[in-house]
Amino acid sequence: MPETAVKRSAVTAAKIRTVIAVALLTAFVVAAALGPYVAPYDPLAPAPLEALKAPSLSHAFGTDAYGRDILSRVLVATRLDLIIAFAAVLIALTIGTALGAFAGWAGGWPDRIIGRIIDTIMAFPLFVLAVGVAAGLGNSISSVIVATAIVNLPFYARQARSDVSRQRKAAYVEAAALAGFSPVLIVLLQILPNIAPPLMVQSSLNLGWAILNAAGLSFIGLGVRAPQAEWGIMVSDGAANIFSGEWWMFIFPGAALMIAILTFSLCGDALRDLLDPKRR
Amino acid sequence: MPTAKGDGGGALGTLRVIRGRALAAAPNLVGVVAVVFLLTHVLPGDPAAYFAGPSATAASIEETRHRLGLDHNLVEQFALYVRGLAHGDLGQSLISGQPVLADLAQRLPASLELTLGALLLALAVGIPLGMRAALRPDGWVDGLCSAISTIGQATPTFFLGLVLVFVFYYLLDWAPAPLGRLDSMLSPPPGRTGFWTVDAALAGDLPLLAAVLGQLVLPVVTLGLFGVGPIARMTRASLIEVLASDYVRTARAAGLPPQQVLWTYAFRNAVVPILNTVGMVFSFLLGANVLVEKVFGWPGVGAYAIDALLASDFAPVQGFVVVMAFFYLIVNLGVDVAAALVDPRVAVDA
Numbered sequence: 001m002p003e004t005a006v007k008r009s010a011v012t013a014a015k016i017r018t019v020i021a022v023a024l025l026t027a028f029v030v031a032a033a034l035g036p037y038v039a040p041y042d043p044l045a046p047a048p049l050e051a052l053k054a055p056s057l058s059h060a061f062g063t064d065a066y067g068r069d070i071l072s073r074v075l076v077a078t079r080l081d082l083i084i085a086f087a088a089v090l091i092a093l094t095i096g097t098a099l100g101a102f103a104g105w106a107g108g109w110p111d112r113i114i115g116r117i118i119d120t121i122m123a124f125p126l127f128v129l130a131v132g133v134a135a136g137l138g139n140s141i142s143s144v145i146v147a148t149a150i151v152n153l154p155f156y157a158r159q160a161r162s163d164v165s166r167q168r169k170a171a172y173v174e175a176a177a178l179a180g181f182s183p184v185l186i187v188l189l190q191i192l193p194n195i196a197p198p199l200m201v202q203s204s205l206n207l208g209w210a211i212l213n214a215a216g217l218s219f220i221g222l223g224v225r226a227p228q229a230e231w232g233i234m235v236s237d238g239a240a241n242i243f244s245g246e247w248w249m250f251i252f253p254g255a256a257l258m259i260a261i262l263t264f265s266l267c268g269d270a271l272r273d274l275l276d277p278k279r280r
Numbered sequence: 281m282p283t284a285k286g287d288g289g290g291a292l293g294t295l296r297v298i299r300g301r302a303l304a305a306a307p308n309l310v311g312v313v314a315v316v317f318l319l320t321h322v323l324p325g326d327p328a329a330y331f332a333g334p335s336a337t338a339a340s341i342e343e344t345r346h347r348l349g350l351d352h353n354l355v356e357q358f359a360l361y362v363r364g365l366a367h368g369d370l371g372q373s374l375i376s377g378q379p380v381l382a383d384l385a386q387r388l389p390a391s392l393e394l395t396l397g398a399l400l401l402a403l404a405v406g407i408p409l410g411m412r413a414a415l416r417p418d419g420w421v422d423g424l425c426s427a428i429s430t431i432g433q434a435t436p437t438f439f440l441g442l443v444l445v446f447v448f449y450y451l452l453d454w455a456p457a458p459l460g461r462l463d464s465m466l467s468p469p470p471g472r473t474g475f476w477t478v479d480a481a482l483a484g485d486l487p488l489l490a491a492v493l494g495q496l497v498l499p500v501v502t503l504g505l506f507g508v509g510p511i512a513r514m515t516r517a518s519l520i521e522v523l524a525s526d527y528v529r530t531a532r533a534a535g536l537p538p539q540q541v542l543w544t545y546a547f548r549n550a551v552v553p554i555l556n557t558v559g560m561v562f563s564f565l566l567g568a569n570v571l572v573e574k575v576f577g578w579p580g581v582g583a584y585a586i587d588a589l590l591a592s593d594f595a596p597v598q599g600f601v602v603v604m605a606f607f608y609l610i611v612n613l614g615v616d617v618a619a620a621l622v623d624p625r626v627a628v629d630a
Contacts, residue, residue, distance in 0.1 A: 120311030123612075124605045127567025129315075132601035135589050136319035212436055216571055219438050220586045235439055239575065242446050250446075254439035262434040 014273055021266035028260060031078040041069035043076040043229045052241070055248050062248035064237060070248060073229040074256050080230050081260065084141065084223075085210040088148035089203050095149070096156025097199060101187050103157070104164030111161070118154045126151040130213055134222045144223035148213045152206050159202060163195035197275040204271050208264035215257050231257045294621060301616040305609055312605040317361050320598055321354065333374045334592040370602065371595030375588060380599035384581050388603075389474025390461055391580030394572065395565045397500040402507025402561060407554070409508070410515025411547070417520060425516060429509030437568040441502040441575035448498060456494050458576040466491055499576045503568055507561040514557040518550040525549075552619045559615040566604050 036043075041059075047067035055062040061070035103114040121129065130147040137143035164187065167173060176186045215232030217223050224230040231253040238250025321327050328345035329336060336344070345351050348371075349360040364370075370380035413422040441458075448455040461476055462468055469488055471479030477496070480489040522528060523546055531541045570582035577583075581600055588596035 116307060116311065119308060120315055123308040123312050123609060124315075124601070125563040125566035125608050127564070127570065128601055128604045130567075131570065131585070131589070132316065132319055132597065135594065135597050208434065215436055216438065216568075219436075219571060220574055221590050232436075235436075235442065239438075239442055242442060242450060245450060247446055247450075250439070250442050254436065254442065257436055257439060258434050261436075262430070265430070265434060 014270075017266055018270040018273070021263060021270050024259065024263040025267055028078060028082065028263060031075055032082045033079075035075040035078050039069075039072035039075045041072040043068060043073045044227050052246055054246075061252040062246070064234075064249050065241065070234075070252050073234060074231070074252050077229040077231050077234065077253065078256070078260075080141075080224070080228070081211055081214070081232075081257075084145055084148070084214045085207050085264075087145045088210045088214065089152060089206050091145070091149035092152035092206070093156050093199065093203050096153040097160040097192075099153075100157035100160030100162075101164045101191070104161040104166075105168060105183060105187055107165065114157065114161075118157050121150065121154050127213065127216060130217060131220070131222070134217055139222055141223050144214050144217050147217065148210050151213065152210060155202055155206065156199060159198055160195065163198065164191055167191045167194060201268055201272045201275065204264055205268035208261035208268070211257065211260050211264070231260075294617075297620045298613075298617050301613055301620070304616075305613050308609055309606075312602070312609065313362060313365065314358075316598060316602050316605070317358055319601075320594065321350075321357060321361075330594050331371070365602070370599035373588060373596045374593040375591055375596075380596050383584060383596065384599055384603055387579060387581045387584050389476075390578060391569055391573065391582060393475045393477065393496070394499055394503060394578060394580060395562075395569055397496055398503035398507060398565055399558070399562060401500055401504035402511055403558070405504075406508045406511030407515050410512035411519060411542075413512065413516040414519035414523065415542075417516075422516070425512045428505075429513050432506045432509035435505070436571075437502060437506060438571040438575050440505060441499065441572055444498050444502055445575065455498050456491075458498060460577045460579055461495055462492060463495075499572050499578060502575070503565055503572045506564060506568065510557050510561055511554065514554050515550070518553040519546060522546045522550045548622065552623045555615050555619045555622070559612050562611045563608055566608060 041047075045068065047063070050059070050063045050067035050069075051065055053059055053063040053067075059069050059071065061074060063069055064073070099114050099118075103111040124132075130151050133147035133150055134143045137146060168191075173186060173190060176190045177183075181190070214223070215230075215235070218230050218232035219236045221236070224233050226233070234253035235250045235257070238246070238248075238253065241249050320330065326341070328341050328348065328350045331348060332341045332344040349357055352360065368381050370384070372378070373380050373383055376383055409421065409425050409428070413419070413425040416422065445455070445458045449458060456463060466488065469476055469479035469483050469485060469492070471482055473479055473482075476492045477489065480492050528541060528546055531545045532538075536545075569580065570586060572578065573580045573583040574586060581603065585597050585600035588594070588600075
């Protein structure tokens with residue numbers, strides 16, 4: 001664990017970063033789990049008398065145009081934003097790795113077809129493709145998840161493909177084949193554990209990007225619907241009030257978004273240091 | 281940019297490189313068209329109802345089905361779609377009542393002016409920053425470089441845009457209102473390019489040029505900031521590798537002036553990875569344009585697509601996705617060709 005690592009060795013910048021990353025990650029996970037229970041106010045109930053109040057002791061982050069408490073909404077939104085990001089990355093990781101591993105193992109025409117599909121996804125500006133997919137699937141949270149998963153998929157597929165095709169000829173793989181394992185079992189039980197670390201690092205880095213992508217989609221009005229609390233749509237709501245100076249409406253959800261993205265990218269870096277000290 | 285000499289043999293070699301790269305890109309073009317077709321024709325739901333819009337009646341849905349050829353089988357539909365595309369037919373917008381291609385063409389200069397401005401900014405800041413960082417690794421410029429890159433990647437473009445508007449328009453009142461390409465009191469410059477900076481400059485109207493540039497500053501900075509990080513980081517990494525090479529050591533040992541070693545020997549050899557990063561950054565800029573246009577009320581293709589999307593007018597959204605993907609393919613082609621011309625080794629590898 002990082003805490004003991006810090007005690008044992010000299011405190012380096014990288015270690016401090018890791019501790020910060022883990023602390024922030026813990027905070028986000030706790031907020032996602034307990035947000036609705038610890039939020040001081042109902043995140044959805046309008047309170048017209050409290051509308052557009054600046055941050056104060058009773059409303060630490062102020063209130064929005066309906067008098068809803070921004071702090072409560074930012075807290076409660078954590079769960080939705082993290083669920084969207086985790087679901088998207090999990091789908092991309094699973095399907096991308098499966099496709100890439102199959103292409104890398106089989107070679108030949110399956111490799112060419114899968115490679116062509118991946119190249120086609122990458123031929124789009126990714127956010128534009130995400131907008132197109134989310135629009136095509138219909139305006140819902142699950143379309144935002146699928147759209148985000150699709151644009152993330154190529155990174156896993158490429159990584160898994162090159163790793164599997166490299167490991168294929170390794171002695172341990174040939175040994176497993178001689179021992180009578182089927183190709184599926186060899187890939188799942190023998191190769192996958194060996195190629196997992198870079199995929200894990202990629203996932204952590206991608207989580208931040210998935211949050212960014214999903215928030216961007218909801219900022220332009222895709223996916224999350226109005227009363228529901230989500231960081232992207234809250235920033236979008238706050239944008240309307242910039243001209244009257246109610247800065248707290250967009251600053252706090254935007255800051256939550258930024259810190260979340262930063263957290264996952266720090267975690268990705270930390271994970272990379274941990275799993276592969278030679279790289280970097 | 282230096283031109284390639286020898287080897288392939290001048291203009292003919294250049295043409296051969298372009299042809300080779302274009303052929304390599306062709307399958308992607310087919311893929312892009314197929315994906316956009318699939319997005320609207322195979323997904324759940326009735327595409328006729330989809331294109332007829334939210335206020336369609338049963339009769340108008342049938343009419344749309346017939347007009348778009350949706351009563352044919354899927355293969356015939358795809359052939360119809362491709363034939364339409366080849367003739368520049370992207371369908372009709374329900375909101376504007378215009379052909380989508382005409383709508384997009386009218387708004388494209390606004391988006392391109394923004395995107396190219398942001399790309400220029402990212403290059404103008406990123407390359408010198410990366411070079412300085414490479415010359416003194418672990419110096420303060422190097423630290424600045426990685427800080428900018430980390431922050432740039434963690435900042436949602438739309439959030440950065442709003443912060444800049446709040447600070448520079450609302451608080452300081454230095455920037456003009458974020459409401460489009462020009463103050464509504466002024467009339468746009470005459471001219472055909474549609475790039476208002478160019479048109480105003482050609483018309484010799486300096487106050488107008490200043491007004492146009494004033495509107496551009498905040499959106500361009502918002503969009504450009506993300507690009508600075510990747511470009512600076514790649515310049516740094518690529519240059520550090522080249523500076524450690526034998527030929528740079530030889531050039532230095534031979535007593536060539538440092539500037540000549542840096543530009544003629546090192547930078548030119550470091551440029552290919554940087555070019556590839558520029559392609560990647562361009563892809564991001566085309567996507568983020570959508571968000572920045574929304575924040576700044578910029579009347580470009582992204583804002584057009586969003587407005588259409590929210591009104592359930594899908595032909596413009598589909599057209600927007602196709603046109604942006606075409607653009608990106610062309611940019612990648614340009615990057616590939618430029619890379620092959622700058623560094624003939626790339627052309628040989630491919």
